[in-house]
Amino acid sequence: MSFDLASLRRVLAARVRVVRVVVAETRGSTPREVGAAMLVWEDGQEGTIGGGALEHAAVEQARTLLAHGTGPLLETIPLGPDLGQCCGGVVVLLSEIFSAEDLHAIEGKSVFARPCRAGQAASPPPISPAQAAPALIGGWMVEPVAPEAPALWIYGAGHVGRALVDVITPLREFVITWVDTAPERFPPAPEGVTILPAAQPQRVVAHAPPDAHHLIVTYSHALDLELCHALLDHGFASAGLIGSASKWARFRTRLAALGHAPQAIDTITCPIGDKRLGKHPQAIAIGVAHHLLTIKNNVFNGEKPYERDQSGAIRASHP
Numbered sequence: 001m002s003f004d005l006a007s008l009r010r011v012l013a014a015r016v017r018v019v020r021v022v023v024a025e026t027r028g029s030t031p032r033e034v035g036a037a038m039l040v041w042e043d044g045q046e047g048t049i050g051g052g053a054l055e056h057a058a059v060e061q062a063r064t065l066l067a068h069g070t071g072p073l074l075e076t077i078p079l080g081p082d083l084g085q086c087c088g089g090v091v092v093l094l095s096e097i098f099s100a101e102d103l104h105a106i107e108g109k110s111v112f113a114r115p116c117r118a119g120q121a122a123s124p125p126p127i128s129p130a131q132a133a134p135a136l137i138g139g140w141m142v143e144p145v146a147p148e149a150p151a152l153w154i155y156g157a158g159h160v161g162r163a164l165v166d167v168i169t170p171l172r173e174f175v176i177t178w179v180d181t182a183p184e185r186f187p188p189a190p191e192g193v194t195i196l197p198a199a200q201p202q203r204v205v206a207h208a209p210p211d212a213h214h215l216i217v218t219y220s221h222a223l224d225l226e227l228c229h230a231l232l233d234h235g236f237a238s239a240g241l242i243g244s245a246s247k248w249a250r251f252r253t254r255l256a257a258l259g260h261a262p263q264a265i266d267t268i269t270c271p272i273g274d275k276r277l278g279k280h281p282q283a284i285a286i287g288v289a290h291h292l293l294t295i296k297n298n299v300f301n302g303e304k305p306y307e308r309d310q311s312g313a314i315r316a317s318h319p
Helices: 005-012 052-068 100-105 159-171 201-207 221-234 245-257 281-297
Strands: 017-027 037-041 044-047 073-078 090-099 111-115 135-137 140-144 151-155 175-180 194-197 213-216 238-241 306-308 314-316
Touching: 005 017, 005 037, 005 044, 005 090, 005 100, 017 052, 017 135, 017 140, 037 052, 052 073, 052 090, 090 100, 151 159, 159 175, 159 281, 175 201, 201 221, 213 221, 213 281, 221 238, 221 245, 238 281
Parallel strands: 151 175, 151 213, 175 194, 213 238
Antiparallel strands: 017 037, 017 090, 037 044, 073 090, 111 140, 135 140, 306 314
């Protein structure tokens, strides 16, 4: 877990102040790990520290802080009968008020350290610039600052495209650009998702970062093929295409006829998702989210289902 500066910046762009509540320390069995955080404002919140009674109490306390302008607040909370929870552990929560002006103290840093109590000595503990995990150290909260999230471009605002956006957006692991052929094809987008209507979506591929991830789930096989062609010319971190094995076999032939080498074509994953989960749009989205998180976080559970080619693109190493 890391300090998500990008999400804090985005939320503060629409609000004067927010409270960030972070799990600073845990003992025993707890709903979330150290570093799990949520942002709270007068009439809403983003993120979670585990839900249930603990989160409800923390949200109420955060809104009290906002109303009175106090903080930071460090609280030790036993997860026992008094809270209506039976985890048996202990959670230490740090609640802090942030405004846009406070972002300057974090920008450009790899680690953000600050005292957890008002009036505490202003001398931080020894901290490595490579601090890898959030921790409460000598009364200071120390968190690595998350790097900018990678770009994810999703082409298609139909059932599967909507499910992908709904499932992946709350993870806050990617900056999503959502592309389709006309504005009326989109539902209201979640906060932080950029909608990009384009009569010819294949032409906007040139504007994507070269290290972006891409998911192609449009209504048109012809458009899907054009997008695959454009992506192979442009480059990408990963690319996935919805479709059957027979669709992909036809596409491979057509992409080869367009001049793409077999090794390059292999960098596109098709079908996407996990067929064991079924074909429901949300089931496909869950499988795709797992695939993307595996790639992004380099977590392979004892096997390595993905590999990089010489260009640095990621491809499946087995069907």
